[in-house]
Amino acid sequence: MDLISLYPTWYEPMLGSGWVVALIATFHVLASHTSVGAAMLFAYLSHKAYREDRDDLLDFIKKYGLFLMVFTYVAGSITGPGIWYSTTVASPNGIGALIHSFVWKWATEWVFFVIEVVGVYMIVYLVGKVDKRTHMKISIIFGVASFATLLIIVGILSFMMLPGKEVWFEEGGYLNGFYGTNTFIQTGMRIAFMFTMTAVVGGIVVAGIKDPAFKKEMARKLGWLGIISTLVGAALFQLYLTAVPEQALLVMENRLPDYFGPSIMIVLAGTLGYFIVTMLQPKIIVESFAGAMAVIILVAGLWPEETARESMRKPYVAGQYVYSNQVIGRDVPGMDIKSQLPTIEKVGILKAHPFTPEHLQTVNAGNKIQAGEYIAMVYCSNCHSPSETGIRPLHRYFPDGVTEERMQKYVKGVLTTGNIAYMPKMPMLDSEVEALSAYLVMNNNGGQKAITAAIKQEVENRDRALVEKNAMDKVAVLELSQEVK
Numbered sequence: 001m002d003l004i005s006l007y008p009t010w011y012e013p014m015l016g017s018g019w020v021v022a023l024i025a026t027f028h029v030l031a032s033h034t035s036v037g038a039a040m041l042f043a044y045l046s047h048k049a050y051r052e053d054r055d056d057l058l059d060f061i062k063k064y065g066l067f068l069m070v071f072t073y074v075a076g077s078i079t080g081p082g083i084w085y086s087t088t089v090a091s092p093n094g095i096g097a098l099i100h101s102f103v104w105k106w107a108t109e110w111v112f113f114v115i116e117v118v119g120v121y122m123i124v125y126l127v128g129k130v131d132k133r134t135h136m137k138i139s140i141i142f143g144v145a146s147f148a149t150l151l152i153i154v155g156i157l158s159f160m161m162l163p164g165k166e167v168w169f170e171e172g173g174y175l176n177g178f179y180g181t182n183t184f185i186q187t188g189m190r191i192a193f194m195f196t197m198t199a200v201v202g203g204i205v206v207a208g209i210k211d212p213a214f215k216k217e218m219a220r221k222l223g224w225l226g227i228i229s230t231l232v233g234a235a236l237f238q239l240y241l242t243a244v245p246e247q248a249l250l251v252m253e254n255r256l257p258d259y260f261g262p263s264i265m266i267v268l269a270g271t272l273g274y275f276i277v278t279m280l281q282p283k284i285i286v287e288s289f290a291g292a293m294a295v296i297i298l299v300a301g302l303w304p305e306e307t308a309r310e311s312m313r314k315p316y317v318a319g320q321y322v323y324s325n326q327v328i329g330r331d332v333p334g335m336d337i338k339s340q341l342p343t344i345e346k347v348g349i350l351k352a353h354p355f356t357p358e359h360l361q362t363v364n365a366g367n368k369i370q371a372g373e374y375i376a377m378v379y380c381s382n383c384h385s386p387s388e389t390g391i392r393p394l395h396r397y398f399p400d401g402v403t404e405e406r407m408q409k410y411v412k413g414v415l416t417t418g419n420i421a422y423m424p425k426m427p428m429l430d431s432e433v434e435a436l437s438a439y440l441v442m443n444n445n446g447g448q449k450a451i452t453a454a455i456k457q458e459v460e461n462r463d464r465a466l467v468e469k470n471a472m473d474k475v476a477v478l479e480l481s482q483e484v485k
Contacts, residue, residue, distance in 0.1 A: 002347045003354045004340040006326055010089045011381045016390035017090040018382065022310070024082040026302050030197065031076030033190065035068055037198030039116065039146035041225070042123060046139035050132040056214050058127050058135065064205045065124040071201075073117055090382065093326040094160075094317040100335070101177050101319070102156050109152040115145040154190055158183040161313055162245055162320050169321075172334030177319070182243040189240050192233030193301075196271065199226030200297050203278060203290035216282045223279035230271050245320070248312035251422045255311055267301045314383070315424040323424035325379050341427055348429035353378060359462065363431040366462050369454040371432070372439025379415075379426045379436075387448055398444045407437035 010017050042061050049057035088095050099106070119142030126135060155164075155178040163169065164180025199222040206222065209215040241249065252260075274293055278285050315323055321337065323329045328340040344352045350361050350371065363371045376386055376394070384392045398407070412433050418425025428436065442450050 002343050002352055004327070004343055004352045005093065006353050006355070006378070007092045008355050009377045009381055011377060011386075012390075014385075014387050014389050016381065016385040017086070018310075018391040021083070021086045021090055024079050024086055026299065028076060028079035028083055030298050030302055031072040031079065033194045034197045034201050035072040035076065035116070035120075036146040036150045037191075037194030037196075038064060038068055038072075038201070039119075039143045041195070041198050041202075043136075043139045043143035046123075046132075046136040050136040053132070056211070058132070060205065060209070060214075060218060061139070062124055062127040063208065064202060065120055067201070067205055069120055069124060073120060077117075091317055091324075091326065093322050093328065097318040097322050098156055098159065101159065102174055105152055105156065105174060105178065109149050112145045112148040112152070116142060116149060119145060150190065150194070151187060154187045155179065155183050157309075158186055160318050161248065161309075168334055169330075169332050170334050172332075176334075180243075182240070185236060185240045185243050189233055189236035192229045192236055195229035196226050196233060196301075197298055199223070199229065199275065200271070200294050203285055204287060204294060206278075206282070207285045207287040207290045212282075215285070219282035219285060220279050223275040226275040227272055230268060230275075234268055244312060247314075247421055251312050251314050252308065255314070255422055256308060260308065263300075267297065271297050271301065314422040315418075317382075325382050325424050325426070327424060327426075329424060341425060345427040348432050349375060349378060349427070350429075350432060363429075363435045366458055368435050368438050368458070369442060369451060370458050372435035372437070373451065373455065375428070375432055375436045376439055376443075379424075383423075386443060394440065395444045398440065400445070402441060402444055404434075404437050404441050407441050408433055411437050411440075 012020055042065070045057045045061055048054065049061075084095075119138060122138050123135070123142055126138065130138075158164065158180065159177050161182060162180070163177045164183055165176045168176035202218075202222045206215060206218050209218060241252075274297065313324070316329070317324045317326075319332075321328060321330045321332050327344070328337060331337065331339050340352070350356050350363070356374065360367055360371045360374050373386070380386070380394065384394045384397075386394055388395065411428070412430075414420055415423065415426045416428050416433065439451065442454060
């Protein structure tokens with residue numbers, strides 16, 4: 001049978017699956033990045049405490065560690081499975097591509113994560129119970145384990161943008177897919193911004209320090225850490241852009257909102273200004289102010305960064321071969337993967353999709369709008385919301401009063417051919433083009449109410465036709481039985 005490996009589409013009405021994943025991911029990235037940066041900071045402070053015989057530094061580590069245990073290792077550990085669940089149902093082929101390529105690498109990361117979790121408990125609860133040298137060793141192990149989780153995850157995230165080496169497509173091999181220029185530049189960039197997050201969140205701990213001299217010292221330490229890491233991270237981001245596909249730069253130029261560039265500059269300037277002010281006036285660091293600034297700076301910085309990273313991958317979601325709508329868009333001989341586009345071109349997406357309802361597998365006058373809605377859900381809803389709200393609503397992309405004839409020309413000439421660099425190629429039969437166009441026009445001009453009414457009418461007509469057919473079949477059976485008698 002001409003079926004492809006697609007799964008039921010997950011769509012959250014009025015919101016879209018993309019926003020659900022983004023909300024969970026933003027919080028998780030904030031928690032995980034802070035924990036890794038803090039782990040490396042702890043290794044430095046613990047070493048300094050051992051060399052200079054300073055209990056106040058160990059006390060700072062303990063307080064910061066307690067904060068991490070609640071904020072990062074509890075809340076972060078909840079959002080971690082949340083990302084797994086949401087991305088698996090929203091992008092099953094994308095997650096499948098990562099697991100099939102890096103399953104043992106991911107298992108290794110989990111081992112280091114266990115060490116990391118045990119390490120933060122030991123760092124907090126063994127202060128004063130073991131000598132400073134032992135505590136320093138624990139802190140170093142904790143820092144190394146945290147850095148190892150970072151290195152592994154960044155390699156997998158980089159693969160989502162593009163495989164490490166082009167030869168991976170022909171030969172496979174996780175080293176070819178994992179390590180590339182993009183991986184190492186992104187690792188450096190993320191380390192820098194992790195230290196920025198660590199410095200910002202550390203301000204909440206500094207706010208609780210009673211000794212003015214020690215408070216001033218830690219404010220300056222975190223301030224310099226934040227300033228240097230922010231500037232280095234910004235520079236590495238510019239270098240990172242030289243290691244991404246040209247297609248990603250095209251997306252940045254054409255699809256990211258106009259406010260993206262200015263918003264990044266405002267966040268960078270605000271972050272640097274915050275560190276400078278807290279270094280000069282440590283007294284202003286109180287818990288309410290530090291907490292509010294941590295939320296403002298980190299969320300304002302993370303949201304556009306994560307939005308850009310997700311957008312720049314388009315039209316792919318993993319490895320430059322899995323489209324954002326889950327269709328496999330190219331051959332990968334090294335992984336024995338075949339493109340699904342020829343099958344869809346042959347039989348159409350409605351018959352190729354294994355979960356298409358039987359009554360929608362062939363487009364006709366009685367299911368046209370419903371079939372169009374189904375195609376839009378399969379092909380478009382991972383990136384566009386069919387409703388008036390949510391991520392990139394479809395109705396924003398077409399002029400008011402657009403006709404079906406114009407829409408068909410657009411769908412057939414642009415979408416089915418893949419002529420838009422940042423959108424997947426979406427093969428369709430002529431009947432499917434007509435169905436999708438009719439749905440898009442109705443969605444654009446009449447909205448969801450008109451679509452719901454049209455589908456309801458189609459269902460009623462189909463039910464009426466079935467009733468009439470059943471009645472005719474019964475009559476035919478009775479006539480035949482009478483003839484037999």
